[in-house]
Amino acid sequence: MSEKQLVVVTGGSGFIASHxxxxxxxxGYAVRTTARSIAKRPLIEQMLRKGGVSDLSALEVVAADLTHEDPWDDAIAGASYVIHVASPTPTLNFKNEDEMIRPAINGVLYVLRAASRHHVKRVVLTSAYGAIFAGHPERNTPFTEDVWSDLSAKGVHPYQKSKTMSERAAWDFIAKDDSGLELATVNPVAVMGPVLADDYSHSNIQIQEMLAGKTKMVPRVNSGYVDVRDVASLHILAMTQPAAAGQRFLATTGEIYSMLEVANILREAFPDFADRLPTKTIPTAVLKLAAKANPMLRMVASVADKYAETSDAKAVKLLGWYPRSAKESIIATAQSMIDLDVVSADAD
Incomplete structure (x- = not known):
């Protein structure tokens, strides 16, 4: 491993990190990846083999999580680059928003401090579209990397807060750091694409539930979708390209689909599942009323009927990044779930 440049990737069992x-x-890089427990190693190796890598001699898995600072020095020692993907996923039944926000901020700072001490060249932080779009009044121009979520606005979900505040903390740290450490961030919209195991991210659950017939009606939510393979390639471009230092990059195709349009894409591509897929939407007023009594609905209710146009111009122009279509990534998500037997066209 010493002959190859070492990249540390945090949260190695996650959907984006695995890709x-x-x-x-x-x-040709050597990779050291972190997981909350070393017991995640078999899952990580399983996903990588599913993705087509049979030689894992350049992979190391170590235990480190976002709630303790001590392991990060050893985790990052010797690395040329760090890609910090690990972050709390949306907790829909949280008791206090700090459960999501505090670990995200602390985790970013633990990683950046260790990276600074060990003279890492650049950290690439996986932020989110949630650090850009939330809390704004209706607009008629696409969101870009110049925009930050307004956390003073009413109704911003703690997940968006966690992403915004942790990314802000990262940029504040870099502004004061004197080690020469560079930072770039990648802010993906909803991430689709091939799942490599039946352990996958919250972004993909809507596809699984639609195909399984669990979603009878869909909320009136518009979203951008981007393929996980393209999100991964954008992280690596942000890691290696000189022009990426000090920059944010929206990972988006610039296309927007409603959830009903996503269902229709699946219906056309997978006719065996057509009868299970939703054909109706939930009125937003009904959804918001239900969300008052059901915390599980609050995140989706907060984005219902919201403007969601985004631009991929910066990543395309500055880094030469050209993502595949959102439709292709949605179909790839479903196909991978069918291939893994996560969902089946057979009657239950």
């Missing part, structure tokens, strides 16, 4: 590791290994 980043896959591409890094394919490009």
């Amino acid at each position: 980043i590791i896959l591409q890094l290994l394919q490009q």
Whole structure:
């Protein structure tokens, strides 16, 4: 491993991180990835083999989580680059929003402090579209990297707060750091694409539930969708390209689909599942009323009927990044779930 440049990727069992590791290994890097427990190693190796990498000799898995600072020095020692993907996922039944916000901020700072001490060249932080769009009044121009979520606005979900505040903390740290450490961030819209195991991210659950017939009606939510393979490649471009230092990058195709349009894409691509897929929407007023009594609905209610146009111009122009279509990524998500037997066209 010493002959190859070492990249540390945090949260290696996650959906995005697994694809980043896959591409890094394919490009000849050595990878050290972190997981909350070393028991995640078999899952990580399983996903990488599913993705087509059979030689895992350049992979190391170590235990480190976002709630303790001590492990991060050892985790990052010797690295040329760090890609910090790990972050609390949306908790829909949280008791206090600090459960989501505090670990995200602390985790970013633990990683950046260790990276600074060990003279890492650049950290790439996986932020989110949630650090850009939330809390704004209706607009008629696409969201870009110049925009930050307004956390003073009413109704911003703690997940968006966690992403915004942790990214802000990262940029504040870099502004004061004197080690020469560079930072770039990637802010994906909803991430689709091939799942490599039946352990996958919250972004993909809507596809699984639609195909399984669990979603009878869908909220009136518009969203951008981007393929996880392209999100991974954008992270690596943000890691290696000189022009990426000090920059934010929206990972988006610039396309927007409603959830009903997503269902229709699946219906056309997978006719065996057509009868299970939703054909009606939930009125937003009804959804918001239900969300008052059911915390599980509050995140989706907060984005119902919201403007969601985004631009991929910066990543395309500055880094030469060209993502595949959102439709292709949605279909790839479903196909991978069918291939893994996560969902089946057979009657239950």
